[in-house]
Amino acid sequence: xxxxxxxxxxxxxxxxxxxxxxxxxxxxxxxxxxxxxxxxxxxxxxxxxxxxxxxxxxxxxxxxxxxxxxxxxxxxxxxxxxxxxxxxxxxxxxxxxxxxxxxxxxxxxxxxxxxxxxxxxxxxxxxxxxxxxxxxxxxxxxxxxxxxxxxxxxxxxxxxxxxxxxxxxxxxxxxxxxxxxxxxxxxxxxxxxxxxxxxxxxxxxxxxxxxxxxxxxxxxxxxxxxxxxxxxxxxxxxxxxxxxxxxxxxxxxxxxxxxxxxxxxxxxxxxxxxxxxxxxxxxxxxxxxxxxxxxxxxxxxxxxxxxxx
Ligand SMILES: Cc1cc2nc3c(=O)[nH]c(=O)nc-3n(C[C@H](O)[C@H](O)[C@H](O)COP(=O)(O)OP(=O)(O)OC[C@H]3O[C@@H](n4cnc5c(N)ncnc54)[C@H](O)[C@@H]3O)c2cc1C
Ligand code: FES
Numbered sequence: 001x002x003x004x005x006x007x008x009x010x011x012x013x014x015x016x017x018x019x020x021x022x023x024x025x026x027x028x029x030x031x032x033x034x035x036x037x038x039x040x041x042x043x044x045x046x047x048x049x050x051x052x053x054x055x056x057x058x059x060x061x062x063x064x065x066x067x068x069x070x071x072x073x074x075x076x077x078x079x080x081x082x083x084x085x086x087x088x089x090x091x092x093x094x095x096x097x098x099x100x101x102x103x104x105x106x107x108x109x110x111x112x113x114x115x116x117x118x119x120x121x122x123x124x125x126x127x128x129x130x131x132x133x134x135x136x137x138x139x140x141x142x143x144x145x146x147x148x149x150x151x152x153x154x155x156x157x158x159x160x161x162x163x164x165x166x167x168x169x170x171x172x173x174x175x176x177x178x179x180x181x182x183x184x185x186x187x188x189x190x191x192x193x194x195x196x197x198x199x200x201x202x203x204x205x206x207x208x209x210x211x212x213x214x215x216x217x218x219x220x221x222x223x224x225x226x227x228x229x230x231x232x233x234x235x236x237x238x239x240x241x242x243x244x245x246x247x248x249x250x251x252x253x254x255x256x257x258x259x260x261x262x263x264x265x266x267x268x269x270x271x272x273x274x275x276x277x278x279x280x281x282x283x284x285x286x287x288x289x290x291x292x293x294x295x296x297x298x299x300x301x302x303x304x305x306x307x308x309x
Contacts, residue, residue, distance in 0.1 A: 017046035018120055018270070022059055025114045026092060028107075034099045035142070035176040036108055037081065042118055045091040049125030050150035051261055051300045053079045054093065055269040058106060059117040075119060076103035077266045077295070079146040079238065096145040096176055122269045126150050126236055126259055126300045128158060133232035136256075137165040137198075138219050138247055140239020142176060146261055147236055151198050164222070165200035168215025168243065172208040215239075216246045223254055230255040237261065237303070248303035258303035264294040271296035279307035 023040040030036050040056075057075030082094035099108050110116060126146075128135075135154060137147040144167050151163050169175050202210030203218040211218040219235070227233050237247050238261035251258035264276040276294035278301065289307045292298070 018122060019044065019046060021045060021118045021120075023056075023116050023118045025110045025112055025116065027112060028110050031096070031176050033173050035174070036097055036099070038095050038097065038107060038110065039092050040095070040116060040118060041090050041092050043090045045093065045118075046121060048080055048083060048093075048121035050080070050153045051125035051146050052121040052123050053077045053146075053269070053299065054095070054118050054120030055122060055266075056095070056107065057103075057117050059115045073103060073106065074267055075117065075269070076107075077122070077263075077269050079142075079261070079299075080121065080149055081145040082149060082152070096142050096148075098142050098176070119269060123295055123299050124297070126261070128154065129234060129257065131232055132158070132161055132234050133229055134162045134164070134227065134234075136219060136223065136233065136235040137163060138168075138215060138235055138237040138239070139166065140168045140215060140243045141174065143237070143239030143261070143263070144176060146238050150236055155198075163198050164226075165198050166203065166215050166219045166222070167200055168203045168205075168218070168239065170205045172202075172204055172210075175202055175204075175209065214243070214246070216243060216250055219247070220250050220254070223250075223256065227254070227256070234258065235303075236300075238263070238299075244303065245308040248306065248308060251303060259300045260303045260306065261299040262294050262301060262306075263299065266295050269295045281305050281307060 021042045023042045026039040026041050028036055028038040055075035055077050057073060078095040078097055080093055081096045084092045097104050097107055099105055137151055139147050147165065154161055154163060167175065201218055203213060203215040204210055233256045235247060235251050235256055235258040237244050244260040248258055262278055264278065267273040267275045271293050277291045278294050278298065279289045280292045281288060282290040
């Protein structure tokens with residue numbers, strides 16, 4: 001059973017509170033090569049919104065001994081993929097992650113019953129403007145995680161909104177979809193699938209599955225053929241920064257609103273270390289832009305306000 005280990009809870013605007021928690025691993029399973037979904041049970045986790053993230057790091061190793069990494073391990077930030085609140089005050093959050101280096105390598109070693117330290121929920125979530133009829137969710141790789149959470153929330157809060165997802169990866173075996181289902185790896189012949197009843201179009205750089213080419217090309221072609229109300233359409237995105245910069249340009253061309261969830265390198269995750277700056281347009285500034293913090297002012301930003309170069 002997990003419990004708060006620190007009386008650190010504070011208000012962070014209208015998204016509520018955050019805290020430091022000892023979380024218990026419920027499940028940690030592969031979904032495709034190098035990609036896993038971990039479920040963590042956290043007692044007392046404050047309310048969260050789609051687009052927020054948690055910082056995860058070691059507390060006690062699964063041997064029961066304090067985890068002693070060979071080098072200092074800062075907590076790593078991960079978007080919330082899913083959240084299920086049980087009646088007893090325990091929230092089960094899901095995180096989709098790809099093993100890249102030291103931190104995610106450690107995460108991959110966790111087994112059910114192990115513990116981890118979690119700080120969150122952090123940052124602000126996506127916001128949904130009024131009058132939206134269509135929401136395009138455009139993801140690169142594990143960037144699909146916050147968009148799945150957002151889609152599930154949107155289906156409840158805005159059932160009239162049509163949602164279409166786009167997932168771009170280099171090659172078919174890196175498609176981390178069907179994360180809620182049992183199948184570990186997609187059938188290479190499957191060109192599209194569904195997550196929580198939401199149609200998803202897959203684009204692969206190497207043309208090994210789905211639409212050949214970049215996810216932005218796929219989304220632009222789809223939007224040109226299917227969107228007749230740009231003012232009632234919004235794109236939400238998370239993925240590599242060049243992908244989101246290209247999406248911002250596409251949305252400007254198509255006159256579609258766009259929010260991007262940026263994944264800057266982060267240390268503290270809560271506005272202290274200043275390591276995650278983003279340049280954002282500001283007409284009042286002599287240079288036309290100011291620094292914002294990805295962890296505190298984002299991670300989602302209005303794509304039209306981001307200074308991409
Ligand atoms: C707000 C936010 C949300 C995130 N959500 C997720 C998520 O849902 N799932 C997920 O798998 N990852 C997510 N990330 C990225 C994740 O935190 C990094 O993959 C992780 O920090 C890598 O840690 P590591 O110790 O394994 O790698 P390291 O040993 O620190 O680095 C290994 C390699 O990964 C690269 N790397 C490190 N951080 C990032 C980054 N932020 N983006 C791209 N490459 C990076 C390094 O440059 C290096 O090449 C998120 C990052 C942020 C800022
Ligand atoms: S990560 Fe420390 S200020 Fe953003």
